[in-house]
Amino acid sequence: MINKQPTIKEIARRLNISVSTVSRALHDHASIGLRTKMQVKKLAEELNYEPNQTAIFFQQRKTFTIGVILPHLGESFFSEAISGVEDVTAKNKYTVLLGQSHDEVEKEKQLIEKMKMHRVDGMLVSIAKSTTTYEHFEVLKKANIPVVFFDRIPRMQDINYVACNMVSGTMQAVKFLLQKGHRVIGLLNGPENLFACKERQEGYVQALIKNRIKFDPSLVVNTDLSPDGNVKAVKELLAHKRKVTAVVVFNDYVAMDAMHYTQQQKLKLNKDICFVSYANLPFTNYLKYSPMASVEQFPYKQGQKATEMLIELLEKTDDSALPSYYKIILDSQLMINNA
């Protein structure tokens, strides 16, 4: 399987000139005679010459490759995100090296090792759920490989990242429901240890305060994200002594289960009870139940922004400057479903 591709050396030999002349001719260097340049280009064409990038990468100490690690491509949030990443790199001269952590720290570490070996110029990472130690990222810093985190951000100092602020979207969601006249609004949140959960609750509480509604902690229930857990949680809300007429739900998957259960109880969706959720299912128009509104987190855009940030970091020439860190925090945004 070894290629016998022509090299500049071969071209030089045939034309009885030096390799550097060939190299320069190919690069349209100013100081090459038109005649020689033509000759070289012609022969290169004929021989089907193509520069050996691996040689160039090696020589330039740059691979124009970006390593991307994310939990799982099966989740459409992440496949959207990588789609955004790829679209940006396609417009630049970079290429994407891909890895899935499957939400395991161990795999994450292995991938980072592999990518470091491949000498990626930089990395884009959305961390695994189980990741709580960060040595493997410190290693990258030492190796001088810039990293931009996105969506799932580690709790580290001095990092670059792109994330989506859930507080704003949640506030919009609650405000939206209040304007619709709802007064008893539940929050069906996810596992309490997640940062994203904290943000949701914060938005929820803030919106209530802002509208002078008393925060009632018993209106907040949590699910472990299992189907059973989801049903159990919504059950609890429906059984609340005050009549809950609207619920803000941790995500679409949970919302689907919740709505399914609600309908089984002969409650009319969007009438007896309204749901607002956080978008992570695609093609919502094909879905059986739609939440009345969704907080959009812009995975594609996060992918784009993170990639742009990384490329900027890579092209920054002045090594001398103090390292500074960039953050982009997109605002999540409530989208009303015109169902």
Added chain:
Amino acid sequence: MINKQPTIKEIARRLNISVSTVSRALHDHASIGLRTKMQVKKLAEELNYEPNQTAIFFQQRKTFTIGVILPHLGESFFSEAISGVEDVTAKNKYTVLLGQSHDEVEKEKQLIEKMKMHRVDGMLVSIAKSTTTYEHFEVLKKANIPVVFFDRIPRMQDINYVACNMVSGTMQAVKFLLQKGHRVIGLLNGPENLFACKERQEGYVQALIKNRIKFDPSLVVNTDLSPDGNVKAVKELLAHKRKVTAVVVFNDYVAMDAMHYTQQQKLKLNKDICFVSYANLPFTNYLKYSPMASVEQFPYKQGQKATEMLIELLEKTDDSALPSYYKIILDSQLMINNA
């Protein structure tokens, strides 16, 4: 952003030995004194030495990188597939270089060019739907870069591929509908240039013949897969002079549009008209309309198999042998939806 990583040269200098000794020591070469070996390893450890893979790639003319081109990661069929690809490479020493063609030949060409430049060892491709000329793949053959196609296969001679045989699944589907009593069964097929379309039609026709039903070509319509095209096609079938009571549809997306239109026409799904489709949407239990049954095409498995095939091709040493081509054809399988 230039790394100042230690090299074997540096180690050699510090230890006052030659680079070749260092290289050998690091590789546990038999003929190196235990003492020197230890010294070298110790120092390498201390300096945090890591071999420069780009140098090795260059020198070995191998990058352990596999280029993967597929239409669009947003489509869950393909994100499942790439997930399978990545899982296999993760177990080997290969890495995935990713690109989306967005179903445009031009982008496909550019990506191939880019990946060839990156000197990928081999490629995995699922072609764009607009691809009907194949010079860009011939180029790869000339460059001695093995390609394994999967799912969307070009109509070329002498290629390696993994595909899912749609004939068997389609026959199962038609048989299923016949057993349910349907006699006028439409085929809403995709763009005719796709091999997968031909197979669907073949399965459709064969199943009819086998059951002694006359094949009526006017019951076959094609869509370009655009929403408008989809609706137009189903319209045509519904307007057929014979009363069509069941339709086999190219894929879930088309089926969704078709079912939506049908329902607008006040036809009762699964009663006035039945749809059977080819699975490419996930979590079907959340969908608004479900086809009565789905032909499963195993994207994850196709990704796995294609990758395994490619890696085998890459590790095959005897260049001398006549080139031979490999095919794996999985059987698609009808899954009845217990709706």
Added chain:
DNA sequence: CTGTTAGCGCTTTCAA
């Protein structure tokens, strides 16, 4: 305008 030369980091003969 063109050639000579060194060097990127590593592996691998060949020689000692």
Added chain:
DNA sequence: TTGAAAGCGCTAACAG
């Protein structure tokens, strides 16, 4: 058991 040297393909500083 070790070292010297060549070479992978390309770029670029330096010298004509």
